[in-house]
Amino acid sequence: MGIQDWVPRMPAAGERVRAAVVEDQAAPVDVHPQIPGAPAGTDAPPPRSDEPPAWLEEAPPISDDFVPASDLDPDAESIPRPAQDDVGRLDWPRLEARVADCDACELHRSRTRTVFGSGSREADLMVIGEAPGADEDRKGEPFVGRAGQLLGAMLAAIGLAREQVYIANILKCRPPGNRDPRADEVVKCHAYLQRQVALVRPKVIVAVGAVAARNLLQRDEPVGRLRGQAHQYRGIPLVVSYHPAYLLRSPEQKAKAWMDLQKAARLIR
């Protein structure tokens, strides 16, 4: 099973396009649990207010209660917090420039380029992954290569062009050898992602893969247990799903990923 399995079958105007791979499997429509703030008995997203929520104004660079997913590591407690107190007030150009110049963790030594994020900065849906791989490090864009193609096809299956979505990662620099991000790296990089989320203000976040889900939710549980539950990241509904790179290796999980995407699509409509 390859990337082409996600190509929409019938792009009828006004209709949500379904992915052929799971359509044939007649996957049941997943009913999203009650979203805090939504009318009782519905799965509608909370109403979007023109007034910025309090946390946007406060926008601390790193929330006091943030700990990386590897918080079970006793050394995580001793990780020094970076002096980036003004990140929560940066606009897009200054935030991007700050990331491009960042040397807060050791990954700045081995990166080719920082990978800031891409897509619409007014997106309703934000996808957050793990960290740049080799292709991303070379191009400076998140989710390129085969996993990126699959992500694009998955988004098209819910009627969204990749350019309509904002895509970012937990880390902005590539860990050598594509190893998992370390706790100290996540702590030092989190202010940037937190500010991106505050600036985009998406209606829903889709966290793909264990690293993104565990760090955003600060829960040390596998994706298989976290997906299907109602989560929030700083007041924004968050859907946990599988990383496209994992789906390339485990195509039998695509049906579940499709259910997750359907859930996210319902939250933005």
Ligand code: SF4
């Ligand atoms: S990974 Fe994040 S914290 Fe580390 S150098 Fe890159 S931008 Fe800075």
